[in-house]
Amino acid sequence: MSNRSEPLSPQGRAVVITGASTGLGESCAHHLARVGFRVFAGVRREADGKRLREAAPADLTPVILDVTDEEGVAAAVRRVTDEVGDDGLWGLVNNAGIAVTAPLECVRPELLRRQLATNVVGQLTVIQGFLPLLRAGAGRIVNVTSGVGNVAIPYLGAYAAAQFGKEALSDALRRELAPFGIPVSVVQPGAIMTPIWDKMSAEGLRTIEDAPEPVQELYRDSFLRFLETNEKSARTSSKTPEDVARVVFRALVTRRPRTRYGVGKDATGGRLLARLLPDRAIDRVFGGIVAPSR
Template sequence: MSEQVVGQDRTVVVSGASTGLGRACARHLDHLGFRVFAGVRRPADAEALQAGSSPRLRPIMLDVTHEESVAQAATLVAAHVGDRGLWGLVNNAGICVSAPLECVTPAQLRHQLETNLIGHHAVIQAFLPLSRTAHGRIVNVSSGLGRVASPYLGAYAASQFAKEGYSDALRRELRPQGVTVSVVQPGAIRTPIWEKVSEVGHGTLDGAPEEIAELYRDSFLRFLENNDRRARASATRPEGFAVAVAHAMTARRPKTRYRVGRDSRVTSVLARVLPDEILDAAFAAVVGGLPAARATSPES
């Protein structure tokens, strides 16, 4: 990927930079010469991030689910960039609720959407005037699950499907104003989020009524094991994600979508060419024992 716009004297905000993909992205952009405001939620994360970075990288407290936190971060960045405006905004913060949808509480689904969609909307609204001033770039981080919804990741997929549609509309609305919008879709990458996925999944299943949890337990536990195995075996690394974001920030004509990792690219193709029945059968074969596969009609 050619990097044609230098980072020097350009400022970028990255949300969700405490660990994993966000941290790799913030450090890579710092390495390229950008001034990076890296959103974290704990002082300890800020110290760890700053320890391995140049003085150009500045951690800031940013919780995308709290409007006051978003407003304070935008005010701080505005005071720094002044009339130059904000060159880049990377909306990376996110969580993953993994559980059978029948077990996901409305509060959990609300939190999933508040973090992965509505929180990003709040951040975009707060920083957009600065981006418009710089004719800058917005990068929304989705995933391969923004195109194909896996069983037991329905809540997460709902937020990613929504983010894809949101990004398409935003890109078309902002194009006349000189602000570009790109989506980065990483596939399975081994990051700390996978431990959280398993922890939340077990907790959600344990909190459901036993007669409902029992319907899903075996296949859901197999799903968690397969997911963890797939992430461990993935050849895709956070650095690959960071390079894709950097291209969106530096190329003269950034792509509308960047698919990072073989699984993300394959998923995109399968979503376009395979009928739902084949995709359903493929997921059933991978997970096994889904309740729908065991269901029988009254006539049978």
């Protein structure tokens, strides 16, 4: 008789993870393969897949998977279906995403559309595609969001909108899929240093420079200060991508997974902040970010 408190064995169970080219996704893919999962790692380019495969344990298969390309998602589903057959899929880890960083007044509509298409619409497209395999394998879903999915921070409004959206999708899916025995968990990393931070700063600077000069003048000083502080927070964080990978692993093997897992004090603190403080108090907490320089 099995102990209900013991974790499930990962051996031979198939898992798909999106956004595995770099950062959190790459760490998760390597970690899950090392502990015994059969990993299908979603990457956007053949070169990324080759590099990932060369550095990974034996049971890791790169799969071309751009979450914003519906035909590409369908092709990835067919590829994984051919590989796993009737065994189905044990886990789907939705990690792919981008982070638009800029004052909302500077965010062009096409940039917001790309943010939402990647972090929200693309995630649901992937989930819809792999659900038949998850049912066949009595599997589960792990959605990687962010601490910004708890509270919207100035200059991360577009990213927060996407993460709030992914949180909402996760809640609705958890309730809709409960009758079919498919758990849905959210993993919320805080500020953790990965290549995304360099992209955020570079693209944020380009975005504000594309705004009309009078608008640039309104935000430039406080936004540059925000970028510096934000990156410093990630660089000095005690948490690493490997910490996130271990939490994702826990969500995949725990017999009764939690609905949410925070990784880092800022992620868990943000959740408490949103629950306990009124809006005006939270506004004051973040007031220093947008305050003009003296």
